[in-house]
């Protein structure tokens with residue numbers, strides 16, 4: 001059954017068990033906890049799912065008219081794959097409104113749990129929600145197939161070394177559609193959560209790394225997280241309702257790019273590892289071998 005389901009999809013090599021845990025558990029497709037808000041109920045997602053398929057078919061017709069059979073075939077194939085997504089035969093595609101939402105819910109649930117657990121040892125620190133927008137990493141229509149989240153996440157982890165990657169951190173890559181000042185492009189950026197004893201200093205360090213992008217006024221934003229409300233936003237990947245309203249023309253190409261990305265590859269984890277557990281995801285602290293006075297040791301991180 002799995003080979004049939006995965007026919008069109010690229011071969012995913014990471015997080016296979018975690019991926020299957022999510023798509024094989026219908027609870028993530030329903031309206032149980034964690035809630036993603038009234039805009040993202042199962043019913044409203046089903047409506048968007050239909051609109052997405054319609055949009056792909058329309059995109060295929062348009063491409064065929066332009067005598068570009070390549071995307072036309074790809075859009076038709078993806079439409080078929082999404083239309084076939086149902087219980088016990090989930091497509092697992094990030095282009096699928098239903099599956100993308102299931103992964104979002106499973107990620108939020110796992111993150112709520114690990115954040116609560118880590119908070120116990122970090123009562124003197126602040127949990128902060130960070131957005132970083134790197135220069136470049138923008139994609140115009142026609143370039144979306146170049147988006148490589150795995151590579152981008154590796155770049156990010158490297159870029160973040162000056163602020164210390166020895167601390168527990170979690171986050172996700174995110175694709176925002178920018179249509180300001182005549183520009184029309186996707187901006188790849190990240191939302192992260194971590195603990196710090198000095199949010200201002202951290203923000204200064206981050207600003208030194210992520211220099212102001214010309215078209216983006218706020219390359220770095222650090223805000224205190226008073227609850228877990230930011231988690232749904234952090235794991236949204238795209239603003240689907242907004243794209244369906246404002247940008248259906250470019251959506252088929254974006255959906256193809258999303259289909260080439262494994263939902264769990266969007267995650268950015270530092271000192272945490274992801275695995276499958278009880279039909280869901282679990283994140284665990286990676287413990288270092290040498291830790292004699294584990295709680296007393298002052299970390300040099302800010």
Ligand SMILES: [Zn+2]
Nearest residue numbers: 085091096099
């Ligand atoms: Zn699906």
